[in-house]
Amino acid sequence: MEEKDFKCLRCGAVNKFPYEKGVMMERQCPKCGSNSIRLVKEKQEEKK
């Protein structure tokens, strides 16, 4: 299983969590305890 960066929507902390395609896993921010965690996309498209 690979690890990806996830960002906490509450405090903005970025942490690595295990990630598997198509699998919803419960994640919790180690900093603030929130479970509002979103995957940080590696490729950021620049809009011109």
Ligand SMILES: [Zn+2]
């Ligand atoms: Zn947090």
